[in-house]
Amino acid sequence: MRISAVCALVVGLLLRLAAFHFFPQTDGDVLVYSDLAANLVRHGQLALTNASGSLHPSLIRLPGYPFFLAVCFRFFGVGNNLAVCVMQSLLDAVTCLLLADLSRLLTLELAARRRLVRAGWGAALIALWIAELCPFTAIYVSAPLTEGPTLFCIALACWAALHFQDRPVWRNALLFTAAVTWAALLRPDGALVAVALAPALFSRSARARIPAAQLARMCLICVALALLPFALWAARNWRVFGVFQPLAPRYASDPGDSSDLGFERWAGTWTLDFVNTVDVYWPVPGAAVDVAGIPRRAWSTEEDHQKLLALFAAYNQDGFHTTKAMNAALTRIALHNRADHPWRTHLWVPALRSADMWLRPRVENLPIDLDWWVYRHHHNETIFSWCYAGLNLLLLLVGFAGLALRPRLGAWMLLYMLLRSLLLATVQGPEARYTLECLPLLLVTGSVWLGALAFPVGKIRVNAA
Numbered sequence: 001m002r003i004s005a006v007c008a009l010v011v012g013l014l015l016r017l018a019a020f021h022f023f024p025q026t027d028g029d030v031l032v033y034s035d036l037a038a039n040l041v042r043h044g045q046l047a048l049t050n051a052s053g054s055l056h057p058s059l060i061r062l063p064g065y066p067f068f069l070a071v072c073f074r075f076f077g078v079g080n081n082l083a084v085c086v087m088q089s090l091l092d093a094v095t096c097l098l099l100a101d102l103s104r105l106l107t108l109e110l111a112a113r114r115r116l117v118r119a120g121w122g123a124a125l126i127a128l129w130i131a132e133l134c135p136f137t138a139i140y141v142s143a144p145l146t147e148g149p150t151l152f153c154i155a156l157a158c159w160a161a162l163h164f165q166d167r168p169v170w171r172n173a174l175l176f177t178a179a180v181t182w183a184a185l186l187r188p189d190g191a192l193v194a195v196a197l198a199p200a201l202f203s204r205s206a207r208a209r210i211p212a213a214q215l216a217r218m219c220l221i222c223v224a225l226a227l228l229p230f231a232l233w234a235a236r237n238w239r240v241f242g243v244f245q246p247l248a249p250r251y252a253s254d255p256g257d258s259s260d261l262g263f264e265r266w267a268g269t270w271t272l273d274f275v276n277t278v279d280v281y282w283p284v285p286g287a288a289v290d291v292a293g294i295p296r297r298a299w300s301t302e303e304d305h306q307k308l309l310a311l312f313a314a315y316n317q318d319g320f321h322t323t324k325a326m327n328a329a330l331t332r333i334a335l336h337n338r339a340d341h342p343w344r345t346h347l348w349v350p351a352l353r354s355a356d357m358w359l360r361p362r363v364e365n366l367p368i369d370l371d372w373w374v375y376r377h378h379h380n381e382t383i384f385s386w387c388y389a390g391l392n393l394l395l396l397l398v399g400f401a402g403l404a405l406r407p408r409l410g411a412w413m414l415l416y417m418l419l420r421s422l423l424l425a426t427v428q429g430p431e432a433r434y435t436l437e438c439l440p441l442l443l444v445t446g447s448v449w450l451g452a453l454a455f456p457v458g459k460i461r462v463n464a465a
Contacts, residue, residue, distance in 0.1 A: 001121055005100075005128055009093050012132025016089040016142045019135075020082065023365055025143035033144055036061060037069030038078045057240050060252040063233060064185030065146045081144050088148040092141045096131035098155040099440055103127035103447040105162060106407040110448065123451025130443055136362045136392065137439060143365075146186045147436055153183035154440050157193050161200045162409055168201075168210040170218065176201065177222040185229055188247040189423060189434075194226070196416035200409060260285065262327025262334070267428040269337040269345045270298040272353040274360060274431055275370050281429040285322045289315065297349070300340035304333045350425035357424055358396070360432045361389040399442025402449035413441040 032048070039047045039055055046063055047055040069084060076083035104124035111120070131137070140147035160176035180197070183190030202215070210218075234246040241255045253259040267281055279293040291312045299305045311326050338345045361372065363385050369378060372385035403410050417438045424434050 001125060004125055008125075008128045008132045009096070012093060012096065012138070013089050015133065015135075015138050016085060016092065019139045020085040020142035023139060023142075023367075024081070025145065025365060029146075030144050032061060033065055033069055033146075034079065034081075036066035037073055040066055040070040041073045041078055056254070058254050059237050059241060059245055060248060060254055062185050062187065062248050063229075064182055064187075065149065068149060069144060084144045085142045088141050088144075091152050092137070092148055093132075095152040095155045095440070096128050098152075098159045099131050099444050099447075100124040100128040102155070102159055102162060102444045103451065106409070106444065107448050107451045110405055110407055111452070120451075123447045126450050127443060127447035130395075130447065131440070134395075134439065134443070135388075137436060139365050140433060140436060147433060150183055150186050150190060150437055151440055153179045153186070153190065154193055154437055157183065157197050158409060158413070158441070158444070161197050161412070164201050165203050165408070166209075168215065168218070173201070173218050173222050174225075177226050181226045181229060184226075184247075189420065191247075192416060192419050192423065196419055197409075197412050200412045258285075258322060260322050260327055262330040263322060264428055265334040266298070266330040266337075268426070269334050270295065270349060271428055271430065272349050273356045274364060277429040277431060278370055283320070284315075286320050288320060297341075297344065298337075299333060300336045304336055307333065353427065353430045354421045354425040357430050357432050357435045358421070359389065359393065361385040362392055362432050362436075363388055364432055395439065395446065396442060398446035398449060399439075400445075402442075402445030402447070405445075405449060405452075407445060407448055410445060413445065417441065 035048050036046055036058065039045050039049065043055060045055060045057060046059075046066060048058045048060075050056055072084045072087055073080065101124060103126070104120040107123035108120040137147070137151060141151070157176055157179035160172050160179060164172035164176060176197075180190075180194035183193045201219075230246045234244060237243055237245040243255050249259075251259045251261075251264060263284055267276075271277065271281055275293075276295070280289055283289050289312050291309055294308065294312075299308055307329060311329055315322065315326060363372060368381045368385060371377065372381055375382040403414060420435070420438060424430070427434065
C-alpha cells in the first residue's frame with residue numbers, strides 16, 4: 001500500500017506539471033493576483049499597476065492569496081509561476097493525503113467488524129488515486145489561482161472537525177480555525193466552510209468529551225483568532241479608502257471605480273451558462289459585445305430588444321465604455337424582465353445557472369471551442385467534451401451514493417454544497433470552477449462507497465442522523 005500511495009503522489013505531481021506546461025493560465029485573475037503579489041514583494045503594498053505604470057492601492061481581492069504568491073515570489077523570483085505550480089502541487093499532495101485519511105476513518109466507522117483495516121486502507125488508496133488523477137482539480141492546482149489552496153483548506157477543515165469530535169483538544173480546534181480562516185481570506189465565499197462545518201464541532205460526541213465551560217472558552221478564543229485578520233483588513237481599508245470593507249466587494253471594484261450596477265442587475269436576470277459569461281459578462285467594460293450572441297431571455301418586450309441593440313451599438317462604437325445612461329437603461333430592462341417573467345428570473349435562471357456550473361464539461365481551460373456540443377464543427381472536441389462531462393457526472397453520482405450511507409460529517413458536507421449552490425445561483429458570471437470546491441467532499445464520500453464495493457466487509461451500518 002505504501003508503494004501504491006507513493007506512486008499516486010508522484011503521478012499526481014507529474015500530472016500537475018504537465019497541465020502547467022501544456023495548458024498554462026496567463027490571463028484574467030492570474031494577472032490580477034500576480035500584479036498584487038509582485039507589488040507586495042517590490043513595494044510592500046497590496047496595489048495594482050495602472051496603464052501608466054504607477055501604483056494604486058486596491059481591495060478588489062482579499063489578501064490571502066496575494067500573500068501566498070508573494071512568499072513564492074520572494075524565494076523563487078517575481079513572476080516564477082513554475083515555482084508556484086510546484087508549491088501548490090506539494091500543498092495539493094497534502095490535500096490528497098488528508099482526503100485519503102478522511103475516507104479511511106469514515107469507512108472504518110461504517111464497515112462491519114470484519115477486515116476493518118483492509119477496508120479502511122482500501123478506501124484511502126481509492127481516494128488518494130482519484131484525488132491525484134482528477135483532471136478537473138489538477139489543472140487549477142497548476143495555475144496561480146485560489147482554487148488549489150482552497151481545496152487544501154476544505155480538506156484540512158473536514159479532517160480537523162472529524163478529529164475534534166473524537167478528541168476536542170486545542171490542536172484540532174486551532175487547525176480547524178486556521179483552515180476556515182485562510183479559506184475566507186482566499187475568497188469571500190470561503191467563509192461558507194466555517195458556516196457549514198463549525199456546527200459539527202459542537203456535536204454530541206464532542207460535547208461528551210469536554211466540559212461545557214472549556215468548550216465555550218475554546219470557541220471564544222478560536223472565533224477571536226479567526227476574526228482578527230479580517231479586523232486588520234477592515235482597518236486597512238478604512239485607513240486607505242475610508243470605507244468599511246471586511247471582505248472584498250461583490251463586484252470587484254475599488255472605491256471610486258464604476259461598478260456598472262445597471263449592467264450587473266440586467267445580467268443577473270438572464271445569464272445562466274459559461275457562454276454568456278465569455279460572450280457578454282466578461283467583455284463589459286473594455287471589449288466589444290456581439291449583440292447577436294445575447295439570447296432571447298435577456299429582454300421581455302420588442303421595445304427592450306431594440307433598446308439593447310441601440311445601447312450596445314453605441315457601446316461598441318464609443319470605445320467599449322459604459323455610461324450612467326447605459327446603466328440606467330439596463331436597470332429598467334432588468335426591472336421589466338423581473339416584472340414580466342418573475343418565475344424565469346427568480347427561479348429558473350438561477351436554478352439552471354447553478355446546474356450549469358455543476359454539470360458543464362470542465363473544459364474551460366482547454367483549447368476547446370465554447371460551442372463544444374456542435375458535433376459538425378469539431379468532432380473530436382465534441383466527443384472529448386462529452387467524455388469529460390460523463391467523468392464529471394460519474395464523480396458526482398458516486399459521491400452522492402457515498403452520502404447516502406450517511407457517514408459522519410456527511411450532513412455537514414451536504415450543507416456546505418447546498419449553501420454554495422444557493423450562493424452560486426446569484427452569480428452573474430457563472431463558471432464551472434465555482435463548484436470545484438465541492439469535489440473533494442464528494443471524492444471522500446465516493447471513496448467510502450467504492451471502498452465498500454472493492455473490499456466487501458459484510459453489512460454496512462447507516463449512521464443515525
